[in-house]
Amino acid sequence: MSSSTTDTGKRIVVLGAGYAGLAAAKGAGRHRTVTLVAPEERLLHRIRQHETAAGRGREWPAIGELARGRRIRHRRARAVALDPAGHEIVLDDGTTLGYDTLVYALGSRTAWHDVPGAAEHAHPVERAAEVRRLLRENDRFGTLAVVGGGATGIELATELAEAHPGRQVRIVAAGQVGGSYSPKGRAHIRRVLDRLGVTVHENATVTEVTPDGLRTTAGPIDADLTVWAASMEPHPLAAEAGLAVDDRGRALVDDHLRSVSHPDVHVVGDAAAVTVPGVGTLRMGCATALPQGQYVGKLLDGRTAAPFSFRYAVQCLSLGRRDGLLQLVHPDDSMKPTVLTGTAGRLAKAGIVTAVLGALK
Template sequence: MSSSTTTEKRIVVLGAGYAGLSTAKGAGRHHAVTLVAPEERLLHRVRQHETAAGHGRDWPAIGELARGRRIEHRRARAAELDLDGHKVLLDDGTTLGYDTLVHALGSRTAWHDVPGAAEHAYAAERAAELDRRLRGTDRPGTLAVVGGGATGIELATELAEAHPRWQVRIVATGRVGGIYSPKARAHVLRVLDRLGVAVHEGATVTEVTPTGLHTTAGPVDADITVWAASMEPHPLAAAAGLAVDDRGRALVDEYLRSVSHPDVHVVGDAAAVTVPGTGTLRMGCATALPMGQYVGKLLDGRTDKPFAYKYVAQCLSLGRQDGLLQLVRGDDSMRPTVLTGTAGRLAKAAIVAGVLAALK
C-alpha cells in the first residue's frame, strides 16, 4: 500500500545526500518539505577522491538543486528524534513537527575501534583537508591508504597520480579489489603498479601512529595515513529507537518504511533494504539515489508499488586517465565483462555525470 494521501502533509527529510535530496525533490512537487542538512552545497561523495587530489570544485548549492520545489532548507543537524511526539530536535535548539519523517542521514567511515585511527588518519570525508595538507608540504614522504575496496583504490590511484613524488601504499585486510572479477582485479593491480603504489595485502591494521601503521603483517611507514575502511550507518536511527539490524541500519518494509515506526521512511546507507531476488542492498550512491527517487514518488502519490531494484554495474576511477566498469548480475555478482582504460574512464564519468543530472 502507498503511504501517500491526497491531503498535504508536513514532511521532514533529514540529510541532503543523494537519497535525501532526491526524496525531497520528488515529494516537494506537491507537498511542503523541510530539508534538514548543515551543508550549503551538495557533498558529491562519489568524487571525494578527486577533491583529495586537488581536482574537486564547488558542487551545486542545495538551494539551487531544490529550485522549483516546495523545499525549505534548514541548515542544521538533527540532534534527537521524538518518534512518539512526531518531532525532530535540531542542534540550533529548535524543534520541527512532522507527519512523515524521512531519515536519510547515510553513513560515515568506520574506525573499527583501531587505536589512533581517528586521531592520526584522514577519513575520506576530510578530502579537502587532506588536499590542503599535501599542497602545504614542501617535502614529499610516504602516504598509506587503508582499505582495499572501491574508496581506497580510487584514493590511492588519484593521489599517486597527482603527487608522483610521494610514496603511496595501499593496505588491505584482504585482497585489494577482491570483490571484482579476476579480470577487473588484475587491471586494478596493473594500474597500481604503473603508478608506483605499493600493495600490502593480508595486513589488518591494529594501530595508527603519527609515523605509520602497525599491522598483523608488520609495520608500514606513513607520514600521512588516509582511512578508507568500510562504512557504518549514522547512529541516530538506533539511538531514537527505530528497529535496526546488527550493523545499526534501520529495518524497513517493502515501501522503505521503518518496521517499528511506519510514519518514518529510511533511505540510503542508513536503511537495511532487502529486495526479493536481489538480496540486502549494499551501501553506496548506486542504491541511495534510487531509494530516494522511489520514496519521493511514493510520498507524492505517483506510485503505489513496492520498491524494486537490480544491480547493473560497478565502476571505478583509476586516476585521470584510466577507469573500470564491471558489469554485474542483478544480485551484484560479477559478470565476466569489464571495460578498462579510456572506455572504463568514460563510462565512470558518464555515470557520475548522470547522478548529478538526476539531482538537477
C-alpha cells in the first residue's frame, strides 16, 4: 500500500509546506494519510523573514514537529514536473509519485520583472538568511537598498535600520511607500522611517541593478547591498502542467478551491486565483493562504462541504521591534480610516503572528 493511501484507498498528496500546504496537510491528516512533498526541513515562516534578515530571527519549528499527531509523511523532495492527466508528480530525485487527490500549494517566489542585473546582484527576500550572513561578515556593506514599497519592503527596511543603526538604509518604490494604506497609516509609516533614518525614494522605478546600486527612472541610487522585495509571482509549475491559469499564472479555481480544468487538483495559497463573491480576487499573502489551507484540509477530511468563504478584517505591519501598524479594512480589503500604531500596533501584529504559528502547531 502506498504511504499516501487513505483508509478509503485515495492517495492524497500535498505539494508545498508553506502556510497553505501545511494547514491543508494537517487538516486532511486528522483521519486520512497524506504525503507532504517539500524540500525544507523547517517552516520558512515567511511573514517573519524580515527578522531573519536583520539577525533577529530564530530557528522555526521542524515540519516533522508541526506534523506530529497527524497521519502525514514528509517527503523531502522538490516537484519538478506535474502530469495531471496521468496523476503523477516527478520529483527532483528522479522518482515519480502518484495521487488521486492533489493539493497544489507551491506558493510564490520573487518576481524580477526582467530588470537587468536584478537576479545577479540583488538578494530576494526569501533568502533572508543569506542577507543576515552577508551583513555579519562584511563591514563594508554600509549602504543597504530595499526595493519595494509594500508591506514586505517596509518591514525589511525598518527592521534593518533598527538592527544596524550604523548603516544607511534606503527604501526604493516605483510608487508611494505604503501607498495601499489609509492616509493615517501612510503618515505613521513615514514617521517611523524618518525616525529610523531610512532614506525614502518614491516614484523611482528600478531599471537596472548593478554591483554598486540601482539605476532608476529618478536617477542612480548607490547601494553596497540590495534586497529585492518588489513583488512576487506564482510558481510556474501549474501553468507548465496545463492547469487553467489567469494572466498572472495563478490557477483558476471554483468555489471549493478546485482547479477549473482539473477538479482532482485543489489549489491554495499564492498559487491560486481565488474569487469570493462580495470580496473579489484575494491577494497573495499569509492572511489568505492559511484559511484556504485550513478549508481544504476540512474538505478532504469530510468536515465541511460548503463553498469557501472569506472576509478581510485587518492588515498589519511590523515597524521594527518597538512599533507597528494595525490597519482596519472593510471585508473587501479597502481601507478604513482607523489604525492602531506604536506599542498597540506592535502588540497587535505580534499577536497575529503568534496566532499563525499556533494554528500550524
